[in-house]
Amino acid sequence: MLPKDPFNIRLSGRGGQGILLAGIILAEAGMKDGLNVVQTQSYGPQARLGASKSEVVLSGSEIAFPEVDIPDVLLCLTIDSYVKYGGTLSKDGIRIVEKMVTIEEEVEDAMILPVIETARALGDEIAANMVALGSVIALSGAVSKEHVMRTMEERIKPDYLELNKRAFQKGIQLVSQSDMSYQANPDGAKSGF
Amino acid sequence: MLPKDPFNIRLSGRGGQGILLAGIILAEAGMKDGLNVVQTQSYGPQARLGASKSEVVLSGSEIAFPEVDIPDVLLCLTIDSYVKYGGTLSKDGIRIVEKMVTIEEEVEDAMILPVIETARALGDEIAANMVALGSVIALSGAVSKEHVMRTMEERIKPDYLELNKRAFQKGIQLVSQSDMSYQANPDGAKSGF
Numbered sequence: 001m002l003p004k005d006p007f008n009i010r011l012s013g014r015g016g017q018g019i020l021l022a023g024i025i026l027a028e029a030g031m032k033d034g035l036n037v038v039q040t041q042s043y044g045p046q047a048r049l050g051a052s053k054s055e056v057v058l059s060g061s062e063i064a065f066p067e068v069d070i071p072d073v074l075l076c077l078t079i080d081s082y083v084k085y086g087g088t089l090s091k092d093g094i095r096i097v098e099k100m101v102t103i104e105e106e107v108e109d110a111m112i113l114p115v116i117e118t119a120r121a122l123g124d125e126i127a128a129n130m131v132a133l134g135s136v137i138a139l140s141g142a143v144s145k146e147h148v149m150r151t152m153e154e155r156i157k158p159d160y161l162e163l164n165k166r167a168f169q170k171g172i173q174l175v176s177q178s179d180m181s182y183q184a185n186p187d188g189a190k191s192g193f
Numbered sequence: 194m195l196p197k198d199p200f201n202i203r204l205s206g207r208g209g210q211g212i213l214l215a216g217i218i219l220a221e222a223g224m225k226d227g228l229n230v231v232q233t234q235s236y237g238p239q240a241r242l243g244a245s246k247s248e249v250v251l252s253g254s255e256i257a258f259p260e261v262d263i264p265d266v267l268l269c270l271t272i273d274s275y276v277k278y279g280g281t282l283s284k285d286g287i288r289i290v291e292k293m294v295t296i297e298e299e300v301e302d303a304m305i306l307p308v309i310e311t312a313r314a315l316g317d318e319i320a321a322n323m324v325a326l327g328s329v330i331a332l333s334g335a336v337s338k339e340h341v342m343r344t345m346e347e348r349i350k351p352d353y354l355e356l357n358k359r360a361f362q363k364g365i366q367l368v369s370q371s372d373m374s375y376q377a378n379p380d381g382a383k384s385g386f
Contacts, residue, residue: 020217024213024234027234027236028236030236031236031237036235036236036237037235037236037237038233038234038235038236039233039234039236040231040232040233040234040259041217041220041231041232041233042229042230042231042256042259043220043221043223043224043229043230043231043232044224044229044230063235066233066235066259066260067259067260157350
């Protein structure tokens with residue numbers, strides 16, 4: 001059951017962090033849930049270094065506007081992506097920000113999670129995208145965990161599957177262990193900036 | 194150099210044919226060419242069986258409308274996708290239709306190519322997406338072949354890389370060997386239907 005229909009998710013970070021794969025897995029899990037889904041990936045010549053984003057729109061009906069304008073869930077894995085995309089969020093939207101961003105930037109009105117540290121502790125920072133996906137899904141309930149796991153089996157190379165599944169589970173746990181005093185954006189779009 | 198800016202490409206077929214991967218490789222090759230690129234994938238609950246599409250918009254400037262409305266290049270790998278998407282094409286647009294579609298459906302104003310047969314002759318129908326990608330790029334010149342090859346090395350599993358590279362080259366050859374009496378759509382959108 002979607003918390004809202006259509007439900008807009010924006011995942012942002014930098015090129016090489018696997019944001020696209022996280023978006024595709026989210027999209028295909030939504031399709032398995034019986035939803036209509038549009039997944040959009042934007043690339044600029046600077047995407048490898050600068051901020052990049054992957055967007056997913058989920059709906060029980062046909063999707064008229066496939067581009068995420070104001071996200072209901074926003075993930076920022078880097079400072080650059082936080083600066084570029086961090087300010088736009090729907091009323092009661094959920095903002096998830098990687099903990100390392102807070103070292104250099106003041107972050108308010110967000111769920112701060114040690115996504116990258118968690119992936120490193122599992123043995124490889126490359127799995128940060130699946131930690132993040134676990135947290136996004138635990139917080140939003142947008143798609144079923146079972147269908148995410150099944151899509152991971154289809155999309156991830158066998159050698160990396162175990163690591164990625166553990167990363168996904170850790171991402172879910174991060175949310176349940178974190179400080180639940182965080183309140184989803186009560187003031188509507190653009191709050192906190 | 195793009196034939197037109199923005200340049201819209203729609204790849205269509207059925208779920209499981211690797212249309213998404215072809216779109217991603219096209220998009221990332223465009224980014225390596227220094228272009229702005231938006232890649233969009235739509236999924237419906239029926240996408241595994243019905244018609245599915247992957248769209249790529251390429252531009253030298255920022256892309257204002259990320260969704261392909263009228264494609265400049267249209268690929269249809271199945272009858273269902275031809276029926277659903279085959280009728281919309283820009284003036285002077287290029288329509289590429291899989292030869293097997295012509296067994297059951299009358300196809301006019303299109304470049305008819307034996308994409309699936311070519312992939313089978315290479316040993317695996319799964320490579321049809323890369324044959325198609327080779328033909329799309331040979332016909333449109335939208336992105337550089339070198340950057341497609343480099344992106345394939347990044348995106349395709351090592352075990353399948355050789356097969357996919359050969360498929361891509363065969364797709365390029367298909368175009369140069371085919372009947373060049375085909376004229377790109379001279380009458381503008383919706384012609385031929």
